[in-house]
Amino acid sequence: MTTSTLPDTEMKSGGAPRRANPADRLRVFGVSLPWIRRVSILIGLALALFLPFYMEGFGVFQLTQVLYLSIAVLGLNLLTGFTGQFSLGHSAFMAIGAYTAGIMMDQWEVPYYLTIVPAGIVCFAAGFLFGLPALRLEGLYLALATFALAVAAPQLLKYEHFEPFTGGVQGLDLLKPDSPIAFLSNDQWWYYFSLFFGVLLFIAAWNLVRGRTGRAMIAIRDNPIAASTMGINLSLYKSVTFGVSGIYCGVAGALSAIVVEFIAPESFTFIFAILLLIGMVIGGIASIPAAIIGGAFILYVPNFSEMAVDFFFGGDPASKALVWISFGAAMIIVVYIMPMGVAGFVKRNLRRLAR
Amino acid sequence: MSQVSANATEASSSGRPILQVKDVAVHFGGIIALDGVSFDVPEGAILGLIGPNGAGKTTLFNCLSRLYIPNSGDILFEGQTILNTVPYQIANLGIGRTFQNLALFATMSVLDNIMIGCHSRSKSDFLSNALRLPWVGREESMLQDIAWELIEYLQLGDHAYDPVGGLPFGIQKRVELARAIASKPKLLLLDEPAGGLNHDEVEELADTLRQIGHDRNITVLLVEHHMSLVMAVSDVVVAIDFGRKIGEGTPAEVQQNPEVIRAYLGTTD
Numbered sequence: 340m341t342t343s344t345l346p347d348t349e350m351k352s353g354g355a356p357r358r359a360n361p362a363d364r365l366r367v368f369g370v371s372l373p374w375i376r377r378v379s380i381l382i383g384l385a386l387a388l389f390l391p392f393y394m395e396g397f398g399v400f401q402l403t404q405v406l407y408l409s410i411a412v413l414g415l416n417l418l419t420g421f422t423g424q425f426s427l428g429h430s431a432f433m434a435i436g437a438y439t440a441g442i443m444m445d446q447w448e449v450p451y452y453l454t455i456v457p458a459g460i461v462c463f464a465a466g467f468l469f470g471l472p473a474l475r476l477e478g479l480y481l482a483l484a485t486f487a488l489a490v491a492a493p494q495l496l497k498y499e500h501f502e503p504f505t506g507g508v509q510g511l512d513l514l515k516p517d518s519p520i521a522f523l524s525n526d527q528w529w530y531y532f533s534l535f536f537g538v539l540l541f542i543a544a545w546n547l548v549r550g551r552t553g554r555a556m557i558a559i560r561d562n563p564i565a566a567s568t569m570g571i572n573l574s575l576y577k578s579v580t581f582g583v584s585g586i587y588c589g590v591a592g593a594l595s596a597i598v599v600e601f602i603a604p605e606s607f608t609f610i611f612a613i614l615l616l617i618g619m620v621i622g623g624i625a626s627i628p629a630a631i632i633g634g635a636f637i638l639y640v641p642n643f644s645e646m647a648v649d650f651f652f653g654g655d656p657a658s659k660a661l662v663w664i665s666f667g668a669a670m671i672i673v674v675y676i677m678p679m680g681v682a683g684f685v686k687r688n689l690r691r692l693a694r
Numbered sequence: 695m696s697q698v699s700a701n702a703t704e705a706s707s708s709g710r711p712i713l714q715v716k717d718v719a720v721h722f723g724g725i726i727a728l729d730g731v732s733f734d735v736p737e738g739a740i741l742g743l744i745g746p747n748g749a750g751k752t753t754l755f756n757c758l759s760r761l762y763i764p765n766s767g768d769i770l771f772e773g774q775t776i777l778n779t780v781p782y783q784i785a786n787l788g789i790g791r792t793f794q795n796l797a798l799f800a801t802m803s804v805l806d807n808i809m810i811g812c813h814s815r816s817k818s819d820f821l822s823n824a825l826r827l828p829w830v831g832r833e834e835s836m837l838q839d840i841a842w843e844l845i846e847y848l849q850l851g852d853h854a855y856d857p858v859g860g861l862p863f864g865i866q867k868r869v870e871l872a873r874a875i876a877s878k879p880k881l882l883l884l885d886e887p888a889g890g891l892n893h894d895e896v897e898e899l900a901d902t903l904r905q906i907g908h909d910r911n912i913t914v915l916l917v918e919h920h921m922s923l924v925m926a927v928s929d930v931v932v933a934i935d936f937g938r939k940i941g942e943g944t945p946a947e948v949q950q951n952p953e954v955i956r957a958y959l960g961t962t963d
């Protein structure tokens with residue numbers, strides 16, 4: 340059997356008594372914390388399933404964008420939040436995923452639903468290969484190297500010799516068939532299509548971080564030397580985490596290409612990489628559900644900023660700059676009120692309410 | 695004291711050394727941290743390594759965990775050199791350690807810290823974890839058993855779910871010990887385990903160290919400043935100063951050794 344590495348005969352079969360986590364006994368308004376967790380997951384799933392029926396086309400389209408942005412933020416969180424490796428370059432992995440899907444559909448007429456897995460695989464390879472040399476870099480130096488990746492990606496996509504594939508500056512227009520299910524509008528269908536991959540990837544991430552691999556990832560972040568002494572192969576874990584992070588961004592990129600029906604180099608500038616980092620920090624570092632909040636933040640808050648600026652300074656030609664200023668202000672306010680991100684804020688207040 | 699002598703006879707009867715340090719030298723630029731140190735650690739024994747601050751004890755530990763590479767000399771574990779082994783493989787060989795200044799995973803719970811100690815004894819990987827295959831659940835359960843047994847053994851039950859970073863120093867020391875034992879090492883390297891502990895805690899530690907040696911069949915290499923502790927639990931004592939061995943023998947012999955006395959008393963002049 341695979342677990343035969345534990346020839347621990349001195350253990351009694353029942354093992355020592357395990358104690359329950361005292362936090363599990365705490366109650367908020369009479370409901371214990373584990374039940375609050377379960378109920379929130381159920382409510383979240385119910386919302387995810389039924390929300391598109393109560394929204395209009397554009398609202399559903401935005402929800403779909405939140406989905407793939409959340410997947411990308413989750414991918415970044417696995418690398419940066421859990422393993423402690425900084426990346427300012429994850430827009431590049433999204434670009435690789437988007438162009439893998441785009442080129443497959445555009446050049447080889449592969450059906451869209453067959454492009455997601457290849458995009459994930461290509462980005463795993465890209466992430467892993469980038470992760471190998473990145474092993475020598477830490478902290479700010481790694482951030483710089485990944486930033487270079489983000490800056491280079493759009494330029495490479497514009498490069499004239501790649502143009503037959505990438506469409507150069509113009510990008511690629513992607514056409515896709517209509518919703519195959521009669522009672523779902525196109526927007527709803529793309530939403531559920533994305534939701535399917537989102538749920539799979541979120542479950543996989545959750546499984547990953549609560550097991551041996553997740554402990555090793557956090558150990559590397561907390562104390563790499565001690566982690567190595569415990570037998571953790573730092574190079575392997577770091578580079579594979581880079582690859583896994585790539586899978587998430589690759590799938591997110593492929594979904595974005597399919598859903599938006601268009602890809603261009605300018606969709607994947609380094610600004611986008613920074614937005615992903617913002618989403619991760621605002622949602623909550625090293626938290627899985629926080630990725631959804633992060634995805635929603637980077638989609639809706641710039642939109643709201645734009646609306647607010649339009650409303651107050653509509654006619655002013657300088658109002659474009661104000662959008663970024665008010666986005667920045669929103670960011671500062673959130674970070675100030677919730678220094679541990681939204682997830683940390685919720686967790687702390689649940690504890691505070693608990694008795 | 696009778697227990698100690700029983701321990702010593704048992705150790706010497708088991709024969710070959712589990713660890714052989716051969717003429718190990720380590721230089722940091724101009725500083726000579728270790729200057730050709732040699733000694734053997736008999737299997738099953740508790741070997742106390744003493745020496746004033748800066749004598750090179752931690753440096754030797756770092757060589758044994760392959761964090762440093764000696765400039766010359768060799769280190770044999772169970773007859774095989776470990777100098778060609780990559781650092782993360784040292785745990786697989788069966789060498790565990792604690793750190794002088796604590797090296798815990800601060801954000802993780804006591805339970806998780808100890809479970810990481812079992813990393814080298816388990817094998818689920820990215821794919822099997824992500825898919826949570828059935829055998830992964832069984833492996834987790836087994837690691838939990840190991841961890842909970844140690845939590846009870848070292849009386850950490852009240853803090854099992856607390857993040858380790860916020861716990862009192864003495865408790866963190868016990869967590870680190872539990873984490874090191876969790877890997878089921880054949881040789882356990884303890885770097886000043888009594889450092890920062892109060893009198894009662896040191897007494898408790900002495901009992902624990904004897905038990906580890908006996909019940910769990912672990913050879914212990916103990917670096918310690920706390921002389922009464924070293925003399926009470928060690929079968930053999932090696933003394934070093936300025937990177938050189940200045941004495942070796944039973945605790946009684948080493949305490950009589952004039953060079954050792956000079957190293958400890960003469961540091962003021």
Ligand SMILES: Nc1ncnc2c1ncn2[C@@H]1O[C@H](COP(=O)(O)OP(=O)(O)O)[C@@H](O)[C@H]1O
Nearest residue numbers: 722725727745746747748749750751752753754
């Ligand atoms: N990484 C290092 N770089 C430079 N000098 C070091 C390093 N580690 C230890 N030393 C030096 O080596 C000597 C031995 O240190 P150490 O092994 O920590 O002594 P001990 O643990 O016996 O107190 C000291 O002079 C110390 O300053």
Ligand SMILES: [Mg+2]
Nearest residue numbers: 751752753794
């Ligand atoms: Mg030391």
